[in-house]
Amino acid sequence: MTNPTEIIPGVLFYSFLSGMRKEKVGFFEHSTLVLQVAGQLTLETTSQRITMQKGEMLLIRKNQLAELIKTPLAQENYQTIVISLKEDMLRKIALEEQIETVQKYTGQPNVLIPQNDFLYGFFQSIIPYVRHPAEKITTTLGLLKVKEAVQLLLHAMPGLTEFLFDFSEPHKIDLEKFMLRNYHFNVPVEKFAQLTGRSLAGFKRDFQKSFGMAPRHWLQEKRLAEARHLIEHKNKKPSHIYLDLGFESLSHFSHAFKRKFGKAPTERVVTSQS
Template structure:
């Protein structure tokens, strides 16, 4: 089975495999509900690390970057159902149900959802759809399941309305603090701009004022400096760190490292 398998493109996904996997999350523009069928799931962001096991649910807030580790337990496959709570659908639900955010949400961006009988029943009702994609459920049925998920989330935790139905644009956040915490994510500069609440032009302008150089140049310099620190002081191998620092290939990392420091990253006593 291809992983993840799209049951409804852009809305409902099914992840299924048997080996441990670690992967970066790009720009999650939508709130996302993760249902853990089997195995262990861990999400790490700059501000939060949160884990869950079989039978648990996690609401991941929109506009975040993070790293996910997916680990099957001995003798089991890893299975996850991912539901993207698209803003267009949430707007429709808010209109139909006459819902409005009364106050800004100020809690953690990623929330474990406490289980109840309704959510347990919902969990079980979704599994047959995603395990039998060849029988192809219609978009209408799939979207009804998404709508049902939203209503059950609000039943379990009414305060989630301020998370799900906040349609305001991201405010301008501290550019320096954000980039220092997230430089290792391999995403386009445009997405960094969106995550900091800026247009691309505004991001580049503010970036130049803050760091004295263009975003791409700074990202390259910052990643290579961190790589040198990990190799020199933490005895890390290049093959173990290049992906975590935002490089797409080991050869690209090695060439960039040698160009900056004059020696390959595998050579000892690197001077910079």
């Protein structure tokens, strides 16, 4: 199993998976174009749930947290080709093509691309790179492939100009509401700060005002409280929930749980105990 193989450094990735895998955390720092070659991909954010089948294409917007479920289907492994549309490359394209956006992008953060022969042909042109990953591919060629992908996207859906070329910083959003919806994602505090439109110092300051404690401490307490609720009242097994709650390993979760509640999660602490 290889997942993923980097074909053009930082630009083109080929993902191959022989068994089902659920990834609770997917932080998309850059806008990303995905072709589902085989199998099924489900992407879920707080506002959208999208499932892709073989031959479908999805454009994912930058600065998002998402849950990814990668599923092989009958007689079919899971495979994707992923193009990372990095902001520095998009800025170069905007300058060369004299593309200007007059307003912030306000549409859906993830867009299924309608069937398009040109885009599908573009992905077919990438197959040789997938088959020969050991060949040295220059950054210049990577930029050319990104430029081609962008031009074909705009040809298929001209309304994507703001999606691709909105370079404004994330606006400052309701921190408390955001954290209560996204605490289970296992990402660094720096990413939470970025996604709420704050510097790290500003995020910590606002967080202390909202929750009365430091971010890392609150995240640990919140995740453990939710774990206890799921184990006691929903009969969930620790091995089934630790990843969904942002813990890196079952042993890490069990140790933190026992330190907090005095018993291991497998001992199913009762509500009356503290």
